[in-house]
Amino acid sequence: MSPESETTPRSLLRMIGDQGTSSPGDVATLLRPESAEMPAELASFVGRRRELSEARSLLSRSRLLTFTGVGGVGKSRLALRLAAAVRGAYPDGVRVVNVAALSDGRALTRAVGDAFDLPEEHTCRGPTAVAEALAGARSLLVLDNCDRLTDACAELVLALLRTVADMRIVATSRSLLGVFGEHVLAVTGLSVPEPDQPVMPKTLLRYEAPALFAERRAAIQPGFRIDADNCAMVAVLCRRLDGNPLQIELAARRPVPTIEQLVQRSGDRFEFLATQRTLVEPRHRSLRALISSSFELCSPRAQEFWARLSVFPRDFDLAAAEEVCSGGRVDRAEVLDLVTELVNGSILLRHDYDGQPRFRLPSAMREYGRERLAARGDERVFLRRHRDWCLSLARRAEAEWPTHRQLEWFARLHSEHLNLRAAIDFSLATRDEAGAGAELAAALGSYWIASGRLGEGRRCLDRALTLLPTPAAPRAKALRAATVLALLQGDISAGLPLLAEYRTAAHDLGDRSEIAHAAQCSGLASICQADFEQAHRCLTQALAEHRALGDLHGVLAALVLLATAAALAGDGDRARTLGAECVATSQALGEAWYRSYAQWAIGDALWQRGEARQATELVQDSVRLHRHFNDWLGVGLCLGLLAHTAVDGGEGERAAQLLGACRAASRKVTCGRASAYRFSHGRGLRCAGQARDLIGSSAFTVAFSRGTELSHSQVLALVLGAAERKPKKVHPATENACDTILTPREHEVARLIAKGMSNKQIATTLVISQRTVGSHVEHILCKLGFTSRSQVASWLARSGEG
Incomplete structure (x- = not known):
């Protein structure tokens, strides 16, 4: 047969069409798998196993699957890899149409017709005619890059x-097609390690992202591999590029000799991540061109809103967007619609945090x-x-910290x-804004401690103090917070000059509250210097003034410090009395943080009296409360005391491990400075000596070293593992406050928990949301120091309500 007379699928279709005898079914029978045109892959495919598995599952249940995501994230590669993986399931083959190269809907229809070898008389009559011509086809159609023709594609x-x-049909687009029955798979960046994760x-x-970078880098730099010298920088680079495959490809192929230089140059990513290769699709030649194409697809108001959202350094919720980014050309009522538009356009990424x-x-996108x-x-x-919104948030948090909303x-x-860090940085960048920055950093005082970020808090406050004049009120608040953080870190040489200036500023301002807090800071400084009698005098004065002013923060903190000073001075009776008062006050308010410290002080007094078992139980309860935070200062205190009780029980190896974990906690608090627990240094040395006597120096060194390497969860398991298998016991020092632990609503929820109801059932019974029930359950467990719902039922039974 000559080439001219060879019967092709296109010629057969035309013959049938010309004869007027064809039916949709007849046309479909002429389609063959070998006529599919799957583009070959030019480079290896890295990662995406989870996405491919999920995509195959979705495609088996849906007839339309759309891959969405930001430009360069790899939607096309993933769609083509999926098509290659499932092509055997389609007898009439797989067809791929690159929509990006098309100008309008007519061109799209012709391109799809050509892909299926349809005659022009079908393609020129629009989508309906093409669909009718393909009525019996058992095939997969991939519409790639639908962004500019979403309406025509739909x-x-x-x-x-x-x-x-x-x-x-599989489509790739930065926005949804909006067709009924469409299933969507959002394609995000390749996996990267978290910032605080050692690599x-x-x-x-x-x-996936570092693996892709290593492979592409080796292609232009033979012999390149990730090693101990460059792994940290590779992780930083991949995080900075959001794990975006296109950005990683462009960065990896830059002829820059070291990874450090790549990281430095990535700061100007729009110029750095570009290529002049003419064979690369124009919108992929530079990052700026790629993002500009996304920007142009947005409505004018969405473009304006996108620009405003760039002040958020990372995550935000809808309320924050409404508060910060509305006004002027963007009405507050429009914000939800604009967020939806940007999410649908793969500009904004959405995830859930704590159910929200x-x-x-x-x-x-943010830099653009x-x-x-x-x-x-x-x-x-x-x-x-943005800064004012953060300041308002911090003020409200500070006001409600000693309440049942503390965990929230x-x-x-x-x-x-x-967001808070960025707001402080902005404020401290210029002297004009420094007052607000100082107030923000100071308002976060309790948060810096509870989150284990004392060093960061000090750095912020030190910067603020260099910019603020004296004796302004914002400077006094900053001095107070800086003093407390320095003393808690054991940095006495820095804390005492700050304290002296703070006392002077408080008296110069004539502010009773600041004068009371200055006395309290003086008491803390005395504790750090082991002058417990002076600490008692200062703190008693501070407590009386806090009570007169109705300052709940001050009252709870003064009680904790007074109980601590009494315990360390060996005055167990006073420590237990003050600690129990703090526990009762904390439970009545529904807060947990101050209570955890008070229970440690009571536990220390009990241990000194020889009640090691009771002390252990109470301090374990304290650790349960601490674990809702990230407070290494408080956890470290508990670890040190539990090491003493372990030695008393003859558990030398456990004591050594606890001492090692306590050393690691101290280093986390101090960031390499002197010990945060210097006031109890002598006791720690005695405990270590006793543990060595029990197990020998070599075994002690091994166990101590193992303790220093424990993660937060491993520390909790070491402290609570055995205790969690036993029902909780309430010590007499705290049990008389139990009647005031829960609010009336929480009592109601607790009774329903005791009946075995799930959160959903409780929500239905009380006609409230499941999220509200979950919040109540969390507060109940925290207040009672429990970890399971069954413990709530037991507690109610003991109190006569079960």
């Missing part, structure tokens, strides 16, 4: 789904938005609005940590 896809019963070469390559949706701009905001002349305006506020501040 119209064509709808026609195909209605008419071609055995066709499945080693072998473990780093288990993450949060959003973030990928770093490249900041450029736009600066070009509009609005950057400083919205940075200030801690979780909220923890989720907003990067």
Whole structure:
């Protein structure tokens, strides 16, 4: 047969069409798998096992699957890899159409017709005619890069789904097609290690982004591999690039000799991540071109909103976006719709935190938005609005810290940590804003301690103090917080000059509250210097003034410090009395943090009286309360005391391990400075000596070293593992306050828990949301120091309510 007379699928279709005898079924029978045109992969495919598995599952249940995500995240590669993996399930083959190269809906229809070898008389009559011509086809159609023609793609896809019963469609787009029955798989960046996670070469390559970088880098730098010298920088680079495959590819291929230089140059990512290769699709030649194409697809108001959102350094919720980014050209009522538009357009990424949706701009999108905001002349305006929102948040958290909302506020501040840090940085960048920055850093005083970030808090406060004049009220508050953090870190040489200046500022201002807090700081300084009688005098004065002013923060802190000073001075009776008062007050207010410290002080007094078992139980309860925070200072105190009780029980190895964990906790608190527990240094040395006598120096060294390497969860397991298998006992020092632990609503929830009800059943019974029930349950467990619902039932039974 000559080439001219060879019968092709296209010629057969035309012959049948010309004869007027074809039916949709007849046309479909001429389609063959070998006519599919799957583009070959030019480079290896790295990672995405989870996404591929999920995509195959979705495609088996849905006829339309859309991959969404930011530009360069790898939607096309993933769609093509999926098509290659499932092509055997489609007898009539797989067809791929690159929509990015098409100008309008007509061109799209022609391209799909050409992919299936349809005659022009079908393609020129629009989507319906194409769908009718393919009615019997059992094939998979991949529509790649639908971004600029989403409406036309949606119209064509709808026609195909209605008419071609055995066709499945995979689309890639930065936004949804919006067709009924569409299933969506959001493609995010490749996996990267968390910022605070230690990395080693072998473990780093288990993450997809570093693995991709290593492979692509080796292609232009033979012999390159991730090793101990460069693994940390590779992790930083991959995080900075959000794990985005395109950005990683462009960075890896830059002819820069070291990874450190790559990280440094990635600061100007729009110029750095670019290529002049003409064979690369234009929108992929530079990061700026890629993001600009996304920006142009947004409505004018969404563009404005995108620029404003760039003041958030990372995550934010809807309420924050409304508060910070509305006004002027963006009405507050529009914010939800604009967030939805940006999420649907893969500009904003959404995730859930504690059951609530949060959003973030990928770093490249954020930097692009900041450029736009600066070009509009609005950057400083919205940075200030962001700072004011953070300041309002910190003020409310500080006011409600000694209440039942304490855990809720801690979780909220923890989720907003990067926002708070950015707001402080902005404020301290210029002297004009320093007062607000100092107030913000000072208002976070309790949070700095409870989150284990004393060093960060001090750095912020030190910067603020260099900018603030004296004797302004913001400076006094900053001095107070800086003094407390320095003393708690054991940095007496820095803390005492701060304290002296703070006392002078408080008296110069004539502020009774600040004068009371200055006396309290003096008491803390005396404890750190082991002058417990002077501490008692200062703290008694502070407590009386706090009570007169109705300062709950001050009252609880003074009681804790008084109980601590009494315990360390060997006055057990006074320590137990003051500690029990603090516990009762804390339980009545529904807070847990101060209570945890008070229980440690009571436990210390009990241990000194020879009641090691009771002390152990009470301090374990204290650790249970501490674990809701990240307070290494408080946990370290508990570890030190538990080491003493372990020695008393003849458990030398356990004591050594606890002492090692206590040393590690101290180092986390002090950031390398002197011991945070210097006031009990002598007792610690005696405990270590007793443990060595029990197990020998060699075994002690091994166990101590093992203790220093324990993670937070491992420390908790070491302290609580055995105790969690026993019902909780309430010590007489705290049990008389139990009647005031729970609010009336929490009592109601507790009774329903005791009946064996789930959160959903409780929500239905009380006509409240499941989220509210979950919050009540968390507060109940925290207040009672429990870890399971069964313990709540037992507690009610003991109190006569079960």
